[in-house]
Structures are given as structure tokens and as C-alpha cells.
Amino acid sequence: MNISDQTEFDAIVVGSGISGGYAAMELCTKGYKTLVLERGRMVNHGDYPTAEKDIWDLPYQNRVPRKEIEKHYKKQNRLAWWVRQDNKHWVNKDDEYPYDEDVRFDWIRGHHVGGRSLMWGRHCYRFSDIDFEANKKEGVAIDWPIRYADIEPWYDYVETFVGISGQAEGLKQVPDGKFLKPFPLNCAEQHLRESVAEKFPERVVTPGRVANLTEYDPEVHKGHRGRCVARNRCWRGCPFGAYFSSQSATLPVAEETGNLTIRPHSIVKEIVYDADTGKATGVRLIDAETREELEISARIIFCNASTVGTTAILLNSRSETFPYGLGNKSGELGHNMMDHHYGMGATGILYDLEDSYYSGRKPVGFYIPRFTNIDEETKRDDYLRGFGYQGNARRINNVPEGVIGQDLKDVVFQPGAWHIGMTCFGELLPYHENRMYLNFNKTDQYGIPIITFDAKLRENEEKLREHGVQCAVEMLEAAGCVNITSSNDATAVGACIHEMGTARMGHDPDTSVLNRWNQMHEVPNVFVSDGSCMTSAGTQNPSITYMTLTARAVDFAHNQVVDGKL
């Protein structure tokens, strides 16, 4: 990828993560000379330093020592499973990336080319009209300006390229997509599926739908892709290119067009607005290495800096026309912060199927799509919306109670009992009061105002959580598990790494920032198609929807250019 001093492009994409990479690919493919700006360092496909390490090659059992955590990762390490030896090269150091919180907010991120597309969970579920219609039906926040039919063909388009393994189930709450063959349920997971189906027909235990190639077609899966070899080390970066990331897929395809320029270490400070034309002229950025400030212009700007990053840039883009942030006459910019909330679920032991085992380490377990409030029969009086589960079954170490010495040596190399666990992910409603804002009285080392968070779970979420935990226990009981333990420790907003909603789409410029094409109502050549565009959160892992909206938005922008409107 070129790094140049050029200061004029057809298009600028701010951010190189899952949606930024997609925007770049689509723009480059359509012939736009495109500059991708990334605030972090360069990462090329293959720069995955821990990819081949086994547990014994990683110091401290893959854990990070306390002193290092204290020094660099106190906030990032609030997620007990997050900062590890094998992935910390992707994790931002708190001391280099400060933020403030009125209420605890776990902003989990990694700034480098590829962003979180390198370490994402890879689950991909389509939104449905149950999601797109919910706000309007319930009188919550504002109506989505799109419906499933608007984006269904774009889901098809994106999923085909991304490569999603999954099983068609015909469920209205998570419509089937263009699936490659699934990673099948193992024996215990299949047992769970059948036991749950018998007792709770509306609850479906299905193989997780993930962006890992179970089948590889070089004509379709372009870039540096390859078939998944079941190592389950995705978050370290995959040398096989078996899961979808900006590095493995979108950026190499963009690069091949000859239209891509990528500029790492480029911290976008603001988008520059021209009141005369009513459009943005480009962006102002700080080179993180030289501290030099420079302006780069383009005809079209795609803001894909992640929900929080994008929103901060827009809030900091102040002008006479937009004193409270670019395109923010509605006053909604920074508000309606959503995420999914978890820290709830259940685990149990299954003393059965002792003769069954599995071979290989699939990078996913099972998924249980939302099953409450999806129709009249499943309507709840105590909360709105719903929750889904991710989980898996595996055989744990064989350590019988009270057995040690020679007796333990006789059995310790054998597979132990089946352990089934599931984590519940709940929808968080779009509350205007849940927000992020900039503290203009305090700046970071680049002179950029400090991002401050003020968002929390409320009563609807608490009610939903109780039911989510109860249903998890019921399902494990149905499967015949014993030693069932459940947990309900509410996570802070941000902890699910699905933060979204702070520059939402809507019908009306008075109540929303973006129109139905992810275009700013008030600044027509600026598009936002990362998580900040979301009008509600659903229960689905959102990345595939961001990519879908991005591809659709680029197509729209292109048509506008062709029609002479942009």
C-alpha cells in the first residue's frame, strides 16, 4: 500500500476496521482514488506475532503480569478475558489513549490498521424487521428509516464476499443468509439442541454463524483468504486468512485496484466544513509521529472510525454553521449510546456421552437466537426486546474429586466430563440520556478534547437480565446438566465491544444525524456507516450489518456522483 504526500483524493475513509476497510474496497473498486486514514500503526497481513505459539510458548500461561496490567491495561483489563499475551499486541494501552467516565464505560479497542476486524468475535447475524420496527411499534426513541427489504440484497452481497459459515433455520428473528457449511454442533451441543427443542420449541440451539471460511472459493473470497484449519486462534490474527479481516479481505482487494492509499499514524482531528458549498472539503489530521498538522481534501468522506471515534471527530468538527458538531442540528450526536450487555449466563456439567469426543478446534460453538418478544405468543410484560446466547460444550480436564497420586496419573490424560456454558447477550434500549461527549477543557497529548462517557443500564435491562439467566438455567436443566451455576454481574456499557448509536439514522434531520443512506442529513458528502449509525441495537452481533450498510452507502454515494448530485 502506498504512503504518499498527496493531499487530494476522490474519497477519504477515516478508519481501517471492519466498516472502513469495506468502504475503502467498494470505493476503490468503483474507481475512486481513496485515502484510508488510520490513527494507529501499520499491520500487514501476516504480521501476527503469536499466531503459531502454543500455550507453553506463551509466558505466564498466556496471562499478563500484574505490574504490566497496572501500568498499561487497567481499563482494558476490566474485561477479565481480554488482555492476554497472545493478543495484547492488538490492545490499546490506557496510558496512551486516555478517556474519562462519569459512569464507568469499558471502551475496549485497538488502534492499528485493521482495527478490531483483527480481533473480533466474528459472529454474524442479520437484523430483521422485528428489530427495524421495534422502536416505532413501542414508541421508543425514533423509527429506523429502513426495513429488512431495503438491505436484504446487500446482506446477500456482503455475506457472499465475507464468507459466513452457518446453518439455515428459517427463523424470522435472524433471517438466513448466504451460508457456507456450518461448523457442526458436537455431540453434547447436539444433545442440548434436541433437549431444548423438546421442552422449549421456540428456543433453537444452532451452530454459531461466523465469518470463518469452511469452504474456500478463490473466485469469491478474494484477498489473502484460505480455508479454516480449526486452530481457534483467530484473535491473534490468522496466517491462513481463514477469517474475515480488513487485512485478509477488503484492503488487499482495494489495493489491487491501484486506487488505495493508506496512511497510518494519522489522527483525524476534525472534518472541515465549507459553509458556501454546504459540504465538507476534507479532513484535518495530526501525524502521530511528526506531530505535524495537515489538511487533506476529498469529494466524499466516509467516517468509519468506530462508533466512539467517529462521534468524537464529528463533535470536534465545529464551525459557525455547526457550533455543536458537524451535522448536529438535531443535538443527537453523542447521544443514544448503546451496546449489548452481558455478564450473565450459566454453566453446567453433563455426565453423559462419555464415549463421544471431537477432533479439531472449531472457532465457534452454538448460538441461541432471541426467543422472547418476537411475536404475540412470546410477548413479555416485564421488559421490551430480548436476548440471545453464545455458548459451547467441551470436555474438561479429568480430575475426579479426592483422587491424587498414582490414581490421578492413571486418569489425568483422559478427557473429563462435558462442560456446557452459555453467555447471554441482551439488547440495550436507545436512551437519549446515555451519551458520550467531549470535554473541551481537557485535551490529550495531541491537543484533542478528551472523550467522556455517561451511560448505564436501566430498569428494562435489569428485568431482561433476570429472565435471560433463568432461561439459561432452564435449558441446561433440560439437557440433564448438574452442578449448574448461574451468574448475573451486569457489565458496564462498552464491555460487549458493540458500542453504537451515537450518530443515528432517521427520517428527520431534527431527530437524527444520518438519513436512510447513512448520509449526513446536513452535509451530503459525509457518510457514516460504522456502529454510530444504529437506531437500535438488536441482540445480534452487529458487524455484518455495518458492512452491509457500508456497501449500500457507497453504492448510493456513487450513484449520486454519477447523477451529478455529489
Place this chain on the structure above:
Amino acid sequence: MNRREMLKYTALLTGGAVSTSFASVFLSGCSRPEDVSELHFFDPDQFELVALLADTILPRTDSPSATDVNVHYTIDSMIGLVFDIDFKNNFREQWAELERHLAGHNFRQLDQPDQVELLRELELNRNSETENARLAYMELKQQTIAYYLTTEEIGKEHLNYLPVPGDYEPCISVDDVDNRAWAI
């Protein structure tokens, strides 16, 4: 696993065809193994007891003992350097109780079968007086087994080590893998 081994396994999987572009992505340094030359939590006398406990739990048979693969050093560094302060402080108190309990029964002087029996009793006969000692012991037992099974020697020589599985098979019989657990 080093780069050479990785390529070897991948070559086996793909029938020998490994593209140069694939080979070129394995260009990374090695992480240094943790320093086991000094103690981070236990004093030398306590550490001797930890080693004895670890080898009572997993003695040397036709496979290595816990200390043969340095499990005791891992326990010391994990508690001393890795786990959070609350855990460390809590464990320190429980450990003191365990030390007292074992000293009260002359654990170090017992024959191995009696050592095994004493620990079995501590685990299985729960009562409030020995509860803290039991918790410390259970913690050590759990760590001993977990670290033992994640050493290179045990993983490669005594468990099923399959670094690049290639395919995922959801249901096989344990007999297909000689009733041995997967190493990773």
C-alpha cells in the same frame, strides 16, 4: 511451536504444498520463556513444600512428575506476579493455614501413601476448622494439574497434540484417540 514445526504440520495437512506467500507470513520472533530462576511468592522453605505437594498430587510414574516439568515454578510466578492482589493476599492467609495443618500432621516426614491419604482427607472431609487449609490446597491442586497439562513435554508426549487440525469433526469416539485428551 516454532516456525519450522508450523510449516511442517501445515505441509502435512496440505500434502506438501505450502506457498511461499504462506511461508512468509510466519516471520515472528520467539517469546522468551518466563524466568524461573528466582522465587516471586514463596520463600525457599515454603517452595520446597509446594514442590512436595505438587509431586504428591502428580508423582513421577511412566510419565513425568509435576516438578519434572517445573509446575512448582509456574505456581510461584503465577501467584507472585500474575493473579490480582486480592487473590494473592487471600491466598497468603489460606496458605498459612495449610502450612500449619500440614506441619501439625508432620506431612513432610510421612511416607508417600500417608501423604496422599492426608491430602485426600483434607479435600473430602470438610469441616470449618480446616476450611481455609482446604481452600489453599484445592487452589494448589487445581493449578498443579492445569499447568502440568499445558507444558510442552506433557502436551506433546502424553496428550494428543494436533497443532493444525485441518478439519473439524464434531463427534468421534474416544477410542479413536486412545482415550487421550487433546493437548490444545
